[in-house]
Structures are given as C-alpha cells and as structure tokens.
Amino acid sequence: MEDIIVRRSSGITLLGGGKVRPDELTESLKHCPFLVAADGGATFAVSMGHIPEAVVGDMDSLPDEVAAAIPADRIHAIAEQDSTDFDKALRSISAPLVLGVGFLGGRVDHQLANLNVLVRRAETACILLGRRDVIFAAPRRLRLDLQGGSRVSLFPMSPVQGRSKGLQWPIDGLEMAPGARIGTSNRVCEGHSGPVDMKFDGPGMLVILPRAALRQAISALVPLSGDVHG
Structure with a gap:
C-alpha cells in the first residue's frame, strides 16, 4: 500500500519542474485549488508567491533557498531512485482530480516517463496540461x-x-x-x-x-x- 501524504476532497494542482507559464498555474489552481510540488516544481511556486501544501520527491532539484521558504514539515523526501518525482508525488496524494502542470514540453525522455506514470497510476484521475494539449489515461x-x-x-x-x-x-x-x-x-x-x-x-x-x-x-x-x- 502506498503512503498517502496529502489527502483532499477537492482537486490538487501538482506542479512539476518543467517550464510553466504563470497563466497555466493560475488556470489550474482555479479548478484544483490545493498546490503540491514535485521536487523542483517548488521553485516556480515560491517565485509566484505560493507556498505548496507539500513538496514530494528525492529533493535533488530543490535549492536550499527555496526549501528555506517552505515549512520543514511540508517537505517529504523519498530517497529511492527507481521512480520519477512525478510518480513519487502522484502516488502520495489522494484527490478526486489532479491537474499536472510542468510535466510536458521539456525533454522527450522526461515526457515519455510521465506518460508511462499516467497509465500505471490510472486509478488516479490525473490530467497533464501542456501548452497545446491536455493528456490523460482513459477510463474503461x-x-x-x-x-x-x-x-x-x-x-x-x-x-x-x-x-x-x-x-x-x-x-x-x-x-x-x-x-x-x-x-x-x-x-x-x-x-x-x-x-x-x-x-x-x-x-x-x-x-x-x-x-x-x-x-x-x-x-x-x-x-x-x-x-x-x-
């Protein structure tokens, strides 16, 4: 059984470390108002004046000055290297819907890994927002x-x-x-x-x-x- 770090009855915006425009984050938060960051995604969150409810990942991309701006009890390090930060975060949250921002549009291998996680974690309703597309794993x-x-x-x-x-x-x-x-x-x-x-x-x-x-x-x-x- 996976350990749930954040459980909400409303939607969660999950922020990754890829390129994100301010309007993308704003739009996502309108639908899913609780913010969780996957590792380095916290950097953009803090730069926009948002303190994530939780930061989940192996923390290899979280600068010290960003970590210092976030309460220590909100930072959840998962040290294993067999999964991506997106996977670590997605399996650690429970919500009726997750909107993922900052997981598309970067390196192709990273995007493929994120799409792999989408189908492996299909029990979680998760939509990835890109600049031109939205992507999700289809239910039956x-x-x-x-x-x-x-x-x-x-x-x-x-x-x-x-x-x-x-x-x-x-x-x-x-x-x-x-x-x-x-x-x-x-x-x-x-x-x-x-x-x-x-x-x-x-x-x-x-x-x-x-x-x-x-x-x-x-x-x-x-x-x-x-x-x-x-």
Whole structure:
C-alpha cells in the first residue's frame, strides 16, 4: 500500500519542474485549488508567491533557498531512485482530480516517463496540461462533450481495443498497441449530436485533446462538476 501524504476532497494542482507559464498555474489552481510540488516544481511556486501544501520527491532539484521558504514539515523526501518525482508525488496524494502542470514540453525522455506514470497510476484521475494539449489515461468508459471537428487523439501505451460513437474514424474492432496501430489525429464527426462515447477493453489508452478542451476533460473524469472544489 502506498503512503498517502496529502489527502483532499477537492482537486490538487501538482506542479512539476518543467517550464510553466504563470497563466497555466493560475488556470489550474482555479479548478484544483490545493498546490503540491514535485521536487523542483517548488521553485516556480515560491517565485509566484505560493507556498505548496507539500513538496514530494528525492529533493535533488530543490535549492536550499527555496526549501528555506517552505515549512520543514511540508517537505517529504523519498530517497529511492527507481521512480520519477512525478510518480513519487502522484502516488502520495489522494484527490478526486489532479491537474499536472510542468510535466510536458521539456525533454522527450522526461515526457515519455510521465506518460508511462499516467497509465500505471490510472486509478488516479490525473490530467497533464501542456501548452497545446491536455493528456490523460482513459477510463474503461469515456464520454466527452466536444464540438464537431474537435481533435481527439488516442495513443495506446499497451495493447487495447475499444469502441466509439461520434468519432470521424471509429475504433471498433481495431487492435491498437504501441509500435502498431495508433489513433492520433482523429476528430469528432461534423454535425454529431451528443457526447462522444468510447469504451475500452482494458487500461493503457492515452487521450490527447486540445488545451481548450480542459473543462470537457475534467467533466469527463469527474462528471459531477466542471470544477473540483469539493
């Protein structure tokens, strides 16, 4: 069993050490008001006047002057080197929704590692915010309220099959897998009425939507509310 460091009934913004624009953090905090930093993500938080509720990671990227600005009991060092700081933080928090900022747009190997964590920790509803995209691991059934023509990219991180209603190119009967068939650059049918419905036979599918579809992604993962203030 994982040790939970922060448990909230409302949404948590998880801040990574990648490049983040101030408006991205502000937008995330509007939806998920509690701030947790993954290691060096605390540097940007403090520079913006935010003291994280917790800092989780191996602390190899946390400058001394930043650590000094944060109460010592909020800093939680996890020394093992077998997982990323994103993984350490995500497994240490419990909330109805986590919005991850600062985990996309940097080094490709870091981004791939973060996407790997998304599917391995799919029991946690987590959306990563990038400059142009939002990315999350699909639950077994997914309903998205998107306009006709909106981009819906599907990328399997493990073998998975599914069915769809409302996509320009249905996925019914397709065997999707990394290194084989994928589903990027699909889109909602023009004139489609009602939500896009997708069902998957197992875990492992990443859903990539335009950044403008953040609210729809939140509503799909947390159906009772577009904001998660608990």
